[in-house]
Amino acid sequence: MSKVKAAITAVGAYVPEYRLTNAILETIVDTNDEWITSRTGIKERRILKDKDKGTSYLAIMAAKNLIEKKKLDPTTIDLIIVATATPDMPVASTAAYVASEIGAVNAFSYDLMAACSSFLYGMSTASSYIESGRYKKVLLIGADKMSSIIDYEDRATCIIFGDGGGAVLFEPNTEGNGFEDEILRSDGIGRNFLKIEAGGSLTPASHESVDNKQHYVFQDGKNVFKYAVSKMADVSEQIVKRNQLTNEDIDWLVPHQANKRIIDATARRVDLPEEKVMVNIHKFGNTTSATLPLCLNDYETQLKKGDRLVFAAFGGGFTWGSVYLTWAYDS
Numbered sequence: 001m002s003k004v005k006a007a008i009t010a011v012g013a014y015v016p017e018y019r020l021t022n023a024i025l026e027t028i029v030d031t032n033d034e035w036i037t038s039r040t041g042i043k044e045r046r047i048l049k050d051k052d053k054g055t056s057y058l059a060i061m062a063a064k065n066l067i068e069k070k071k072l073d074p075t076t077i078d079l080i081i082v083a084t085a086t087p088d089m090p091v092a093s094t095a096a097y098v099a100s101e102i103g104a105v106n107a108f109s110y111d112l113m114a115a116c117s118s119f120l121y122g123m124s125t126a127s128s129y130i131e132s133g134r135y136k137k138v139l140l141i142g143a144d145k146m147s148s149i150i151d152y153e154d155r156a157t158c159i160i161f162g163d164g165g166g167a168v169l170f171e172p173n174t175e176g177n178g179f180e181d182e183i184l185r186s187d188g189i190g191r192n193f194l195k196i197e198a199g200g201s202l203t204p205a206s207h208e209s210v211d212n213k214q215h216y217v218f219q220d221g222k223n224v225f226k227y228a229v230s231k232m233a234d235v236s237e238q239i240v241k242r243n244q245l246t247n248e249d250i251d252w253l254v255p256h257q258a259n260k261r262i263i264d265a266t267a268r269r270v271d272l273p274e275e276k277v278m279v280n281i282h283k284f285g286n287t288t289s290a291t292l293p294l295c296l297n298d299y300e301t302q303l304k305k306g307d308r309l310v311f312a313a314f315g316g317g318f319t320w321g322s323v324y325l326t327w328a329y330d331s
Protein backbone atom coordinates (compact mmCIF):
# COMPACT_ATOMS: atom_id res chain seq x y z
CA MET A 1 0.00 0.00 0.00
CA SER A 2 1.39 3.42 -0.91
CA LYS A 3 2.14 5.90 1.86
CA VAL A 4 -0.68 8.24 2.80
CA LYS A 5 0.13 11.77 1.71
CA ALA A 6 -1.60 14.97 2.78
CA ALA A 7 -3.18 16.51 -0.29
CA ILE A 8 -4.92 19.79 -0.89
CA THR A 9 -8.37 18.81 -2.15
CA ALA A 10 -10.15 22.19 -2.26
CA VAL A 11 -9.45 25.92 -2.27
CA GLY A 12 -11.57 28.94 -1.32
CA ALA A 13 -10.96 32.66 -0.97
CA TYR A 14 -12.44 36.00 -0.07
CA VAL A 15 -11.31 39.59 -0.55
CA PRO A 16 -13.32 42.66 0.49
CA GLU A 17 -14.97 44.82 -2.18
CA TYR A 18 -13.19 48.11 -1.45
CA ARG A 19 -10.16 48.76 -3.69
CA LEU A 20 -7.44 51.02 -2.29
CA THR A 21 -5.68 52.05 -5.48
CA ASN A 22 -2.30 53.74 -5.88
CA ALA A 23 -4.20 56.84 -7.08
CA ILE A 24 -6.14 56.98 -3.79
CA LEU A 25 -2.92 56.50 -1.78
CA GLU A 26 -1.44 59.50 -3.63
CA THR A 27 -4.13 61.60 -1.92
CA ILE A 28 -3.31 60.19 1.54
CA VAL A 29 0.52 60.15 1.71
CA ASP A 30 3.43 61.57 -0.28
CA THR A 31 3.77 58.82 -2.85
CA ASN A 32 3.00 58.09 -6.49
CA ASP A 33 1.88 55.26 -8.72
CA GLU A 34 5.21 55.11 -10.55
CA TRP A 35 7.19 54.63 -7.31
CA ILE A 36 4.84 52.01 -5.88
CA THR A 37 4.59 50.05 -9.13
CA SER A 38 8.31 50.00 -9.88
CA ARG A 39 9.40 49.25 -6.28
CA THR A 40 6.71 46.74 -5.34
CA GLY A 41 4.56 45.72 -8.33
CA ILE A 42 1.40 46.69 -6.43
CA LYS A 43 -1.46 48.54 -8.15
CA GLU A 44 -4.24 48.13 -5.60
CA ARG A 45 -5.19 46.31 -2.41
CA ARG A 46 -8.52 45.31 -0.89
CA ILE A 47 -9.55 46.84 2.44
CA LEU A 48 -12.20 45.61 4.87
CA LYS A 49 -13.83 48.93 5.70
CA ASP A 50 -16.44 47.65 8.17
CA LYS A 51 -15.36 48.71 11.64
CA ASP A 52 -17.31 45.87 13.28
CA LYS A 53 -15.57 43.10 11.30
CA GLY A 54 -12.20 41.55 12.10
CA THR A 55 -9.99 38.89 10.56
CA SER A 56 -12.55 36.21 11.47
CA TYR A 57 -14.90 37.69 8.86
CA LEU A 58 -12.31 37.22 6.10
CA ALA A 59 -11.60 33.68 7.34
CA ILE A 60 -15.29 32.74 7.56
CA MET A 61 -16.00 34.06 4.06
CA ALA A 62 -13.01 32.16 2.60
CA ALA A 63 -14.04 28.97 4.41
CA LYS A 64 -17.66 29.31 3.26
CA ASN A 65 -16.46 29.76 -0.32
CA LEU A 66 -14.47 26.50 -0.06
CA ILE A 67 -17.37 24.65 1.59
CA GLU A 68 -19.72 25.73 -1.18
CA LYS A 69 -17.32 24.85 -4.02
CA LYS A 70 -16.42 21.45 -2.52
CA LYS A 71 -19.98 20.73 -1.30
CA LEU A 72 -18.34 19.90 2.01
CA ASP A 73 -20.36 19.03 5.09
CA PRO A 74 -18.74 21.26 7.76
CA THR A 75 -19.60 18.79 10.52
CA THR A 76 -17.02 16.39 8.99
CA ILE A 77 -14.10 18.81 9.51
CA ASP A 78 -11.76 17.56 12.26
CA LEU A 79 -9.53 20.58 12.74
CA ILE A 80 -9.44 24.24 11.72
CA ILE A 81 -6.19 26.19 11.81
CA VAL A 82 -6.38 29.95 11.28
CA ALA A 83 -2.97 31.22 10.22
CA THR A 84 -2.89 34.94 10.99
CA ALA A 85 -0.91 37.90 12.25
CA THR A 86 -4.06 39.83 13.12
CA PRO A 87 -6.31 37.67 15.32
CA ASP A 88 -9.67 39.21 16.27
CA MET A 89 -8.48 39.42 19.88
CA PRO A 90 -5.15 38.66 21.58
CA VAL A 91 -6.52 35.84 23.75
CA ALA A 92 -9.83 34.39 22.49
CA SER A 93 -9.00 32.01 19.63
CA THR A 94 -10.11 33.40 16.26
CA ALA A 95 -10.23 29.86 14.88
CA ALA A 96 -12.73 28.75 17.55
CA TYR A 97 -15.10 31.53 16.50
CA VAL A 98 -14.61 30.72 12.80
CA ALA A 99 -15.35 27.01 13.44
CA SER A 100 -18.61 27.83 15.22
CA GLU A 101 -19.70 30.32 12.57
CA ILE A 102 -19.24 27.87 9.69
CA GLY A 103 -20.93 25.00 11.52
CA ALA A 104 -17.80 22.91 12.11
CA VAL A 105 -19.27 21.68 15.37
CA ASN A 106 -17.08 18.57 15.60
CA ALA A 107 -13.78 20.35 14.97
CA PHE A 108 -11.18 21.63 17.38
CA SER A 109 -9.38 24.75 16.28
CA TYR A 110 -6.53 27.09 16.98
CA ASP A 111 -4.61 30.06 15.60
CA LEU A 112 -1.11 29.79 14.24
CA MET A 113 1.09 32.88 14.19
CA ALA A 114 4.31 33.17 12.25
CA ALA A 115 3.81 36.54 10.55
CA CYS A 116 3.97 36.28 6.76
CA SER A 117 5.05 32.62 7.00
CA SER A 118 1.96 31.62 9.01
CA PHE A 119 0.23 29.84 6.13
CA LEU A 120 3.41 28.07 4.99
CA TYR A 121 4.09 26.81 8.53
CA GLY A 122 0.39 25.88 8.73
CA MET A 123 0.81 23.67 5.66
CA SER A 124 3.44 21.73 7.57
CA THR A 125 1.21 21.41 10.66
CA ALA A 126 -1.94 20.50 8.75
CA SER A 127 -0.25 17.88 6.61
CA SER A 128 1.47 16.27 9.63
CA TYR A 129 -1.94 15.61 11.22
CA ILE A 130 -3.11 13.93 8.02
CA GLU A 131 0.07 11.91 7.44
CA SER A 132 -0.03 10.62 11.02
CA GLY A 133 -3.49 9.21 10.34
CA ARG A 134 -4.92 11.04 13.31
CA TYR A 135 -7.33 13.27 11.36
CA LYS A 136 -8.98 13.11 7.94
CA LYS A 137 -10.09 16.67 7.20
CA VAL A 138 -7.99 19.68 8.20
CA LEU A 139 -9.09 23.13 7.08
CA LEU A 140 -6.18 25.56 6.90
CA ILE A 141 -7.18 29.21 6.57
CA GLY A 142 -4.82 32.14 6.04
CA ALA A 143 -6.45 35.48 6.79
CA ASP A 144 -5.34 38.96 7.77
CA LYS A 145 -6.97 42.32 8.24
CA MET A 146 -3.69 44.16 7.80
CA SER A 147 -5.48 47.51 7.58
CA SER A 148 -6.18 47.15 11.34
CA ILE A 149 -2.45 47.45 12.17
CA ILE A 150 -1.25 49.86 9.47
CA ASP A 151 -0.46 53.53 10.00
CA TYR A 152 -1.96 55.31 7.00
CA GLU A 153 0.44 58.21 7.61
CA ASP A 154 3.48 55.96 7.08
CA ARG A 155 4.16 55.74 3.36
CA ALA A 156 6.77 53.03 3.86
CA THR A 157 4.17 50.49 5.03
CA CYS A 158 0.69 51.66 4.00
CA ILE A 159 1.40 51.18 0.31
CA ILE A 160 2.26 47.50 0.76
CA PHE A 161 -0.41 45.76 2.79
CA GLY A 162 -3.97 44.66 2.06
CA ASP A 163 -6.74 42.51 3.57
CA GLY A 164 -7.88 39.07 2.46
CA GLY A 165 -8.43 35.43 3.30
CA GLY A 166 -7.87 32.06 1.67
CA ALA A 167 -8.55 28.48 2.70
CA VAL A 168 -7.43 24.99 1.69
CA LEU A 169 -8.63 21.57 2.76
CA PHE A 170 -6.06 18.86 3.49
CA GLU A 171 -7.17 15.23 3.16
CA PRO A 172 -5.41 11.85 2.89
CA ASN A 173 -4.32 10.78 -0.60
CA THR A 174 -3.13 7.32 -1.61
CA GLU A 175 -2.51 8.10 -5.30
CA GLY A 176 0.92 9.54 -4.52
CA ASN A 177 0.04 13.23 -4.62
CA GLY A 178 0.27 15.75 -1.79
CA PHE A 179 2.81 17.22 0.61
CA GLU A 180 6.30 16.06 -0.38
CA ASP A 181 8.93 18.05 1.52
CA GLU A 182 9.58 21.17 3.57
CA ILE A 183 12.46 23.37 4.69
CA LEU A 184 11.36 25.72 7.48
CA ARG A 185 13.62 28.22 9.23
CA SER A 186 13.55 31.11 11.70
CA ASP A 187 15.93 33.72 13.11
CA GLY A 188 15.03 35.95 16.06
CA ILE A 189 17.25 38.76 14.80
CA GLY A 190 14.32 39.70 12.61
CA ARG A 191 12.30 41.31 15.36
CA ASN A 192 14.54 44.35 15.16
CA PHE A 193 13.43 44.98 11.60
CA LEU A 194 9.76 44.01 11.36
CA LYS A 195 7.41 44.20 14.32
CA ILE A 196 4.51 45.66 16.23
CA GLU A 197 6.34 46.78 19.32
CA ALA A 198 3.52 47.18 21.83
CA GLY A 199 0.40 45.33 22.88
CA GLY A 200 2.23 42.16 23.86
CA SER A 201 3.68 41.05 27.21
CA LEU A 202 6.94 42.92 26.68
CA THR A 203 5.36 46.33 26.15
CA PRO A 204 1.70 46.23 27.20
CA ALA A 205 -0.66 48.83 25.80
CA SER A 206 -0.48 52.23 27.48
CA HIS A 207 -1.33 55.83 26.64
CA GLU A 208 2.33 56.26 25.81
CA SER A 209 2.43 53.27 23.44
CA VAL A 210 -0.59 54.65 21.59
CA ASP A 211 0.91 58.15 21.40
CA ASN A 212 4.15 56.66 20.07
CA LYS A 213 2.28 54.67 17.38
CA GLN A 214 3.78 51.43 18.70
CA HIS A 215 0.66 49.42 17.83
CA TYR A 216 1.30 49.81 14.13
CA VAL A 217 3.57 47.69 11.95
CA PHE A 218 7.13 48.99 11.92
CA GLN A 219 9.28 47.80 9.04
CA ASP A 220 12.88 48.58 8.16
CA GLY A 221 12.09 47.81 4.54
CA LYS A 222 15.64 47.83 3.20
CA ASN A 223 16.91 45.27 5.72
CA VAL A 224 13.82 43.06 5.46
CA PHE A 225 14.17 43.17 1.69
CA LYS A 226 17.81 42.05 1.87
CA TYR A 227 17.02 39.09 4.12
CA ALA A 228 13.85 38.16 2.20
CA VAL A 229 15.59 38.05 -1.17
CA SER A 230 18.43 35.83 -0.02
CA LYS A 231 16.53 33.55 2.41
CA MET A 232 13.50 32.86 0.22
CA ALA A 233 15.70 32.10 -2.76
CA ASP A 234 18.08 29.93 -0.67
CA VAL A 235 15.37 27.60 0.68
CA SER A 236 13.64 27.35 -2.68
CA GLU A 237 16.89 26.33 -4.34
CA GLN A 238 17.63 23.85 -1.52
CA ILE A 239 14.26 22.13 -1.74
CA VAL A 240 14.51 21.87 -5.52
CA LYS A 241 18.00 20.30 -5.30
CA ARG A 242 17.10 17.98 -2.41
CA ASN A 243 14.22 16.55 -4.46
CA GLN A 244 16.36 16.27 -7.58
CA LEU A 245 14.04 18.53 -9.53
CA THR A 246 15.05 20.50 -12.59
CA ASN A 247 13.34 23.70 -13.65
CA GLU A 248 11.51 21.60 -16.27
CA ASP A 249 10.02 19.39 -13.55
CA ILE A 250 8.54 22.30 -11.60
CA ASP A 251 5.15 23.46 -12.85
CA TRP A 252 4.56 26.34 -10.47
CA LEU A 253 6.37 28.58 -8.02
CA VAL A 254 3.90 29.84 -5.39
CA PRO A 255 5.73 32.70 -3.68
CA HIS A 256 4.62 34.93 -0.81
CA GLN A 257 3.46 38.20 -2.37
CA ALA A 258 5.47 40.84 -0.48
CA ASN A 259 7.27 42.56 -3.31
CA LYS A 260 7.44 41.70 -7.03
CA ARG A 261 11.21 42.17 -6.92
CA ILE A 262 11.52 39.48 -4.20
CA ILE A 263 9.29 37.15 -6.25
CA ASP A 264 11.43 37.74 -9.36
CA ALA A 265 14.66 37.08 -7.45
CA THR A 266 13.32 33.77 -6.12
CA ALA A 267 12.11 32.71 -9.57
CA ARG A 268 15.50 33.59 -11.08
CA ARG A 269 17.33 31.47 -8.50
CA VAL A 270 15.33 28.36 -9.40
CA ASP A 271 15.50 29.32 -13.06
CA LEU A 272 11.76 29.51 -13.70
CA PRO A 273 10.16 31.61 -16.47
CA GLU A 274 7.46 34.07 -15.42
CA GLU A 275 4.64 31.93 -16.86
CA LYS A 276 5.38 29.37 -14.13
CA VAL A 277 5.23 31.89 -11.30
CA MET A 278 1.96 32.70 -9.52
CA VAL A 279 1.62 36.46 -9.13
CA ASN A 280 -1.35 38.50 -7.95
CA ILE A 281 0.43 41.15 -5.89
CA HIS A 282 -0.75 43.84 -8.34
CA LYS A 283 -4.38 43.13 -7.27
CA PHE A 284 -4.07 42.44 -3.55
CA GLY A 285 -0.71 43.75 -2.26
CA ASN A 286 0.75 41.88 0.70
CA THR A 287 -2.09 40.14 2.55
CA THR A 288 0.40 38.43 4.93
CA SER A 289 -1.10 34.99 5.80
CA ALA A 290 -3.47 35.02 2.84
CA THR A 291 -1.02 35.46 -0.05
CA LEU A 292 -0.40 31.75 -0.76
CA PRO A 293 -4.04 30.54 -0.71
CA LEU A 294 -5.12 33.62 -2.70
CA CYS A 295 -2.58 32.59 -5.35
CA LEU A 296 -3.88 29.01 -5.37
CA ASN A 297 -7.41 30.31 -5.74
CA ASP A 298 -6.53 32.60 -8.64
CA TYR A 299 -4.62 29.87 -10.50
CA GLU A 300 -6.79 26.89 -9.48
CA THR A 301 -8.30 26.40 -12.95
CA GLN A 302 -4.80 26.08 -14.44
CA LEU A 303 -3.64 23.44 -11.95
CA LYS A 304 -3.58 19.80 -13.02
CA LYS A 305 -3.34 16.56 -11.07
CA GLY A 306 0.33 15.72 -10.56
CA ASP A 307 1.60 19.30 -11.06
CA ARG A 308 4.67 20.03 -8.97
CA LEU A 309 4.39 23.18 -6.85
CA VAL A 310 7.16 24.88 -4.88
CA PHE A 311 5.91 27.31 -2.22
CA ALA A 312 8.15 29.93 -0.59
CA ALA A 313 7.53 32.57 2.07
CA PHE A 314 9.40 35.03 4.26
CA GLY A 315 8.10 37.08 7.16
CA GLY A 316 8.52 38.75 10.52
CA GLY A 317 10.44 37.02 13.25
CA PHE A 318 12.21 36.27 10.93
CA THR A 319 10.38 33.18 9.70
CA TRP A 320 10.76 31.62 6.29
CA GLY A 321 10.71 28.41 4.35
CA SER A 322 9.76 26.41 1.32
CA VAL A 323 7.31 23.55 0.74
CA TYR A 324 7.23 21.12 -2.17
CA LEU A 325 3.79 19.64 -2.94
CA THR A 326 2.21 17.74 -5.83
CA TRP A 327 -1.31 18.79 -6.82
CA ALA A 328 -4.03 16.20 -6.33
CA TYR A 329 -6.92 17.15 -8.59
CA ASP A 330 -7.99 18.63 -11.93
CA SER A 331 -10.38 21.48 -11.35
Ligand code: UT7
Pocket residue numbers: 030031032035036039040116155156159160220221222224225228257258259262286288314315316
Ligand atom coordinates in the same frame (compact mmCIF):
# COMPACT_ATOMS: atom_id res chain seq x y z
O1 UT7 B 1 5.98 40.27 3.93
C1 UT7 B 1 6.83 40.41 5.00
C2 UT7 B 1 8.21 40.76 4.59
N1 UT7 B 1 8.26 42.08 4.01
C3 UT7 B 1 8.91 42.29 2.90
O2 UT7 B 1 9.40 41.38 2.31
C4 UT7 B 1 9.09 43.73 2.43
C5 UT7 B 1 10.54 44.00 2.09
N2 UT7 B 1 10.85 45.37 1.73
C6 UT7 B 1 10.38 45.98 0.62
O3 UT7 B 1 9.57 45.43 -0.11
C7 UT7 B 1 10.94 47.33 0.24
O4 UT7 B 1 12.02 47.62 1.07
C8 UT7 B 1 9.92 48.50 0.31
C9 UT7 B 1 8.90 48.37 -0.79
C10 UT7 B 1 9.23 48.52 1.66
C11 UT7 B 1 10.65 49.82 0.10
O5 UT7 B 1 11.34 49.81 -1.15
P1 UT7 B 1 12.87 50.22 -1.21
O6 UT7 B 1 13.25 50.15 -2.62
O7 UT7 B 1 13.63 49.37 -0.23
O8 UT7 B 1 12.83 51.73 -0.76
P2 UT7 B 1 13.62 52.44 0.42
O9 UT7 B 1 12.99 52.16 1.72
O10 UT7 B 1 15.09 52.17 0.26
O11 UT7 B 1 13.39 53.95 0.05
C12 UT7 B 1 13.94 54.55 -1.13
C13 UT7 B 1 13.45 55.98 -1.23
C14 UT7 B 1 13.65 56.77 0.05
O12 UT7 B 1 13.96 58.11 -0.30
P3 UT7 B 1 15.48 58.64 -0.26
O13 UT7 B 1 15.92 58.44 1.15
O14 UT7 B 1 16.22 57.77 -1.23
O15 UT7 B 1 15.32 60.06 -0.67
C15 UT7 B 1 12.30 56.74 0.71
O16 UT7 B 1 12.07 57.83 1.56
O17 UT7 B 1 12.05 56.00 -1.49
C16 UT7 B 1 11.37 56.78 -0.50
N3 UT7 B 1 10.08 56.17 -0.24
C17 UT7 B 1 8.98 56.46 -0.96
N4 UT7 B 1 8.78 57.29 -2.01
C18 UT7 B 1 7.55 57.33 -2.54
C19 UT7 B 1 9.75 55.27 0.71
N5 UT7 B 1 8.45 54.95 0.59
C20 UT7 B 1 7.95 55.68 -0.43
C21 UT7 B 1 6.68 55.77 -1.03
N6 UT7 B 1 6.54 56.61 -2.07
N7 UT7 B 1 5.63 55.04 -0.60
